[in-house]
Amino acid sequence: MTERIRALVVDDSAFMRKVISDLLAADPDIEVVGTARDGLDALDKIRLEKPSVVTMDVEMPRMDGLTALEHIMAESPVPVVMVSSLTQDGAETTVRALAMGAVDFVGKPSGTISLDLARVRGELVNKVKLANRASLASLRRPALWRARPRDLRRPVPAAGQQAAEQPSGKPADRLVVIGSSTGGPGALHAIFPDLTADGGTAFLLVQHMPPGFTRSLAGRLNELSPIRVREAVEGDVPTGGTALLAPGGYHMVLTPERAVVLNQEPPQHGVRPSVDVTLLSAVEAYGDRCVGVILTGMGFDGAKGMAALKRAGGRTIVQDEASCVVYGMPRAVVEMGNADLVVPIEEVAKAINLAAERIPPFGRDEGGQRAIGG
Numbered sequence: 001m002t003e004r005i006r007a008l009v010v011d012d013s014a015f016m017r018k019v020i021s022d023l024l025a026a027d028p029d030i031e032v033v034g035t036a037r038d039g040l041d042a043l044d045k046i047r048l049e050k051p052s053v054v055t056m057d058v059e060m061p062r063m064d065g066l067t068a069l070e071h072i073m074a075e076s077p078v079p080v081v082m083v084s085s086l087t088q089d090g091a092e093t094t095v096r097a098l099a100m101g102a103v104d105f106v107g108k109p110s111g112t113i114s115l116d117l118a119r120v121r122g123e124l125v126n127k128v129k130l131a132n133r134a135s136l137a138s139l140r141r142p143a144l145w146r147a148r149p150r151d152l153r154r155p156v157p158a159a160g161q162q163a164a165e166q167p168s169g170k171p172a173d174r175l176v177v178i179g180s181s182t183g184g185p186g187a188l189h190a191i192f193p194d195l196t197a198d199g200g201t202a203f204l205l206v207q208h209m210p211p212g213f214t215r216s217l218a219g220r221l222n223e224l225s226p227i228r229v230r231e232a233v234e235g236d237v238p239t240g241g242t243a244l245l246a247p248g249g250y251h252m253v254l255t256p257e258r259a260v261v262l263n264q265e266p267p268q269h270g271v272r273p274s275v276d277v278t279l280l281s282a283v284e285a286y287g288d289r290c291v292g293v294i295l296t297g298m299g300f301d302g303a304k305g306m307a308a309l310k311r312a313g314g315r316t317i318v319q320d321e322a323s324c325v326v327y328g329m330p331r332a333v334v335e336m337g338n339a340d341l342v343v344p345i346e347e348v349a350k351a352i353n354l355a356a357e358r359i360p361p362f363g364r365d366e367g368g369q370r371a372i373g374g
Contacts, residue, residue: 005132006033007032008049010039019117026121039063052079056068058083058093176355178191180208181326182298182326191295214245214248250272253281254286275301296329306339320345
């Protein structure tokens, strides 16, 4: 018989502790081994009960969820699923928690005290089960983004400002497409400070994330990176030194004329945005002048696009198993034989920079210059 998942529920509301516990305990694969009323109580209960997964509220007295998460990741890493409100402040806090090591999050449908939490029972149970499969070795790795020099930080655009801005600079000679899912925000935070902001390389990012959260993710990456990062808008053209993030709930497609189109066509692989949708269109637009990167995540989204890119002569890079929170999407690329490089998260940015550097500008003779493995 499979061992049941040992869950610890952390929330300052007794009502929410009861509701979340009941929703989880109704699943035969989950056992609620305890509850905690705040972060300090959670740290004690983790030491005592040794849970396999923790659900963590954000706003709590004495010690809030982010502070508790930092202690958990530093002292006794265990998969954490944040349970947060769906406000703009809640989205920013959630993205920060994901960067700090939280495996995933569930939004409370109607605020801090959600009487209708049962609406998201399926999502809550599924994400707790997925978190139980997360790699503890990856959680024990240091949060690379915390050590970045503050002079790389850039102001986060005000609400509504991103959509009004348009990229500056010339259309990109080469394109890097990065796809990620579970564990992706932390991986992206580790990569972006070390990317080269040259005038010829543009980036498209696809992170599996619902509406309302991708803008906050773009803002945080923009703070840490020499590359300008923002949500994509209809009609964008990839330009050097700019990264466009697919908005939650929208597929991001690149036309043959290299313009961004956003649509809400059916999900692919159960997700929207889909890495495959973006990557397949990017291969059509850029051919072998494209670099594909697949980071941590569940499932196999991106594998089809990487296969097409490999056939077109582009470069393919995937995150290695040891540094992935969930080794699903990268594994699919590797098992299909389409990964040129398999590297730990600490080396992904260097691999991207090198791949982009080896693609010459338009108009130059490319003879012998495409191979970057030697």
